[in-house]
Amino acid sequence: MFQKIYAWFDERLGLTTIYNTTLDRKVPKVNWWFTLGSASLFLFLLQGATGILLSIYYVPSPDHAYDSIQYIMTGVSFGWLIRGIHHWGASLMVLTVFLHMLRTFFYGAYKYPREFTWVTGVILLISTLGMGFTGYLLPWNQRAYWATTVGTSIAETVPWIGPFINQVLRGGTDLSAVTLARFFSMHIWWFPAIIAALIGIHLYMVIRLGISHVPTAED
Amino acid sequence: MPHSPHLSRSDFVKVVTAFLGSIMGLIVGIPAVSYLISPARKGSAADDWIPLGLLENYPIGVPTLFSFTRTKVNGWERTVNSYGVFVIRKSDQEVTVLSNKCTHLSCRVNWIEADQHFFCPCHDAQFGIDGEVLGGPPPRPLDAYTGEDVKIEEGNLFIHFVEG
Numbered sequence: 261m262f263q264k265i266y267a268w269f270d271e272r273l274g275l276t277t278i279y280n281t282t283l284d285r286k287v288p289k290v291n292w293w294f295t296l297g298s299a300s301l302f303l304f305l306l307q308g309a310t311g312i313l314l315s316i317y318y319v320p321s322p323d324h325a326y327d328s329i330q331y332i333m334t335g336v337s338f339g340w341l342i343r344g345i346h347h348w349g350a351s352l353m354v355l356t357v358f359l360h361m362l363r364t365f366f367y368g369a370y371k372y373p374r375e376f377t378w379v380t381g382v383i384l385l386i387s388t389l390g391m392g393f394t395g396y397l398l399p400w401n402q403r404a405y406w407a408t409t410v411g412t413s414i415a416e417t418v419p420w421i422g423p424f425i426n427q428v429l430r431g432g433t434d435l436s437a438v439t440l441a442r443f444f445s446m447h448i449w450w451f452p453a454i455i456a457a458l459i460g461i462h463l464y465m466v467i468r469l470g471i472s473h474v475p476t477a478e479d
Numbered sequence: 480m481p482h483s484p485h486l487s488r489s490d491f492v493k494v495v496t497a498f499l500g501s502i503m504g505l506i507v508g509i510p511a512v513s514y515l516i517s518p519a520r521k522g523s524a525a526d527d528w529i530p531l532g533l534l535e536n537y538p539i540g541v542p543t544l545f546s547f548t549r550t551k552v553n554g555w556e557r558t559v560n561s562y563g564v565f566v567i568r569k570s571d572q573e574v575t576v577l578s579n580k581c582t583h584l585s586c587r588v589n590w591i592e593a594d595q596h597f598f599c600p601c602h603d604a605q606f607g608i609d610g611e612v613l614g615g616p617p618p619r620p621l622d623a624y625t626g627e628d629v630k631i632e633e634g635n636l637f638i639h640f641v642e643g
Contacts, residue, residue: 309507309511313511313514313515316514316515317554319555324555324556327555328554328555330555331554331555335517335554335555336514336517336518337510337513337514337517337520338510338511338513338514338517339514339517341510341514342510342511342514
């Protein structure tokens with residue numbers, strides 16, 4: 261019965277082909293450092309799932325941001341767990357993405373023909389940091405407010421166009437409701453869309469070119 | 480490869496992956512569903528005994544307005560609502576408590592001393608001192624706090640107030 265249903269879908273969707281190309285690829289003998297990419301992907305999906313859940317209750321307005329998070333933490337069943345996973349998952353994701361980059365660098369896996377995979381990976385790393393920076397403001401507590409004040413002030417030190425960049429980031433001269441709204445938009449729409457698209461390209465390149473082996477003495 | 484009675488390595492990995500995946504799915508899935516339906520599982524009926532002060536402070540035979548506020552909390556939002564009741568003391572221990580909300584469209588009624596009736600300014604409704612309809616559009620008498628919804632403890636008057 262199950263075989264028949266599977267065959268029906270397989271004939272139309274090519275499930276076996278997808279399985280063979282994505283999961284049954286030939287890979288060289290590698291070590292645990294090669295799991296960091298999958299770990300980063302898993303964390304991105306986990307952050308997406310918990311983030312969607314948090315957006316059920318969170319309100320990106322100075323009047324309600326802090327109170328709505330207090331409500332998530334104390335008034336909603338397992339709210340503390342969902343937010344806790346999102347909070348710690350964020351730090352862990354920055355860590356795994358960064359270690360993934362270091363592995364690629366030290367094994368020389370960025371070399372021909374994988375330069376473009378490396379370029380998309382660099383943008384993914386920067387976007388992950390962008391997620392961290394924009395997400396940090398959303399609790400709208402003292403730490404969030406002043407961390408963003410300092411962070412956007414650093415952008416101001418760029419010669420000539422620094423003050424302009426600062427105002428674009430803040431949506432004005434000061435941190436305000438406008439800043440919170442645009443950081444929220446960046447955090448839940450812009451960066452996730454960019455990251456999802458780049459992960460697609462990144463994985464396509466990995467499947468198309470295969471992964472590099474652990475360098476030997478001759479390399 | 481000859482047919483082995485034991486589980487093959489790849490089948491073993493499949494079973495373990497499916498098993499661990501199911502456990503992880505449940506660990507994440509159950510709290511997630513509970514998180515989503517959480518506000519629906521909380522009761523909304525809020526009732527309380529409202530103290531209206533010493534009964535002896537209310538004049539006999541004259542409806543006296545008592546106003547109070549109740550705070551309602553929905554999630555992170557707090558709403559303060561104002562309510563009013565008329566206390567009509569008949570004798571030392573006998574008392575009638577009427578809501579000041581007109582039963583027509585919920586405007587607030589006033590006691591008109593000269594005419595000895597409650598008057599609603601919205602549609603000219605009139606109620607008698609016991610809340611009965613004397614004229615105008617209201618469908619029923621003013622809501623009254625009677626029986627078990629009124630109590631007097633150590634000279635203090637209380638009404639049993641139910642929100643909504």
